[in-house]
Amino acid sequence: SYELTQPPSVSVSPGQTARITCSGDALPKQYAYWYQQKAGQAPVLAIYKDTERPSGIPERFSGSSSGTTVTLTISGVQAEDEADYYCQSADSSGTYGFWVFGGGTKLTVL
Amino acid sequence: EVQLVESGGGLVKPGGSLRLSCAASGFTFSSYSMNWVRQAPGKGLEWVSSISYGGANTYSADSVKGRFTISRDNAKNSLYLQMDSLRAEDTAVYYCARDNQVAGFDPWGQGTLVTVSS
Numbered sequence: 001s002y003e004l005t006q007p008p009s010v011s012v013s014p015g016q017t018a019r020i021t022c023s024g025d026a027l028p029k030q031y032a033y034w035y036q037q038k039a040g041q042a043p044v045l046a047i048y049k050d051t052e053r054p055s056g057i058p059e060r061f062s063g064s065s066s067g068t069t070v071t072l073t074i075s076g077v078q079a080e081d082e083a084d085y086y087c088q089s090a091d092s093s094g095t096y097g098f099w100v101f102g103g104g105t106k107l108t109v110l
Numbered sequence: 111e112v113q114l115v116e117s118g119g120g121l122v123k124p125g126g127s128l129r130l131s132c133a134a135s136g137f138t139f140s141s142y143s144m145n146w147v148r149q150a151p152g153k154g155l156e157w158v159s160s161i162s163y164g165g166a167n168t169y170s171a172d173s174v175k176g177r178f179t180i181s182r183d184n185a186k187n188s189l190y191l192q193m194d195s196l197r198a199e200d201t202a203v204y205y206c207a208r209d210n211q212v213a214g215f216d217p218w219g220q221g222t223l224v225t226v227s228s
Contacts, residue, residue, distance in 0.1 A: 035215070043207075049214075088157075101156065
């Protein structure tokens with residue numbers, strides 16, 4: 001079955017830049033999405049279509065794509081950004097309606 | 111305000127059944143595909159099932175295929191998940207989420223906890 005691979009954890013100090021990667025063979029052909037989930041809360045969409053930021057998401061959040069890897073970048077990390085982050089994409093079959101999530105990355109703000 | 115509210119979770123014995131509901135408000139429910147996503151305690155997100163805006167097309171993860179059935183009632187602005195032959199590994203918080211086509215899953219409900227245990 002198709003998998004999206006994320007690092008289990010990333011740690012940064014306040015004000016630094018955090019980069020969270022997500023790898024998958026089908027990512028060159030399928031859009032990627034990023035979700036932020038704070039402790040005890042439902043996930044929130046942070047990035048869609050690889051690079052687009054929904055309204056209400058701070059400008060310090062950005063997305064990029066290169067080959068089989070997509071990256072969520074948080075510039076000038078703040079304490080409130082500490083959360084779990086999940087990437088998502090369509091299944092490698094390309095059938096719309098089948099979805100896959102990465103295993104999640106815990107962002108720790110030191 | 112766009113809102114999704116799940117209900118129907120609870121404690122059920124292995125092999126039992128449960129039906130989850132998701133009540134939608136603040137948007138034209140019949141215009142959107144919908145999804146169920148679950149999260150086992152301390153684990154990551156797992157996509158469970160999706161249904162097209164009219165209900166004609168449904169898709170499910172291999173882990174629940176043949177046991178879970180997604181459906182919707184557009185007249186009642188409601189999404190459902192019928193869960194049969196439940197197993198301990200189905201224990202999770204179940205979220206419903208609106209599918210904005212290429213704009214991602216947004217919003218999500220607050221989730222409802224399903225516990226499968228004897």
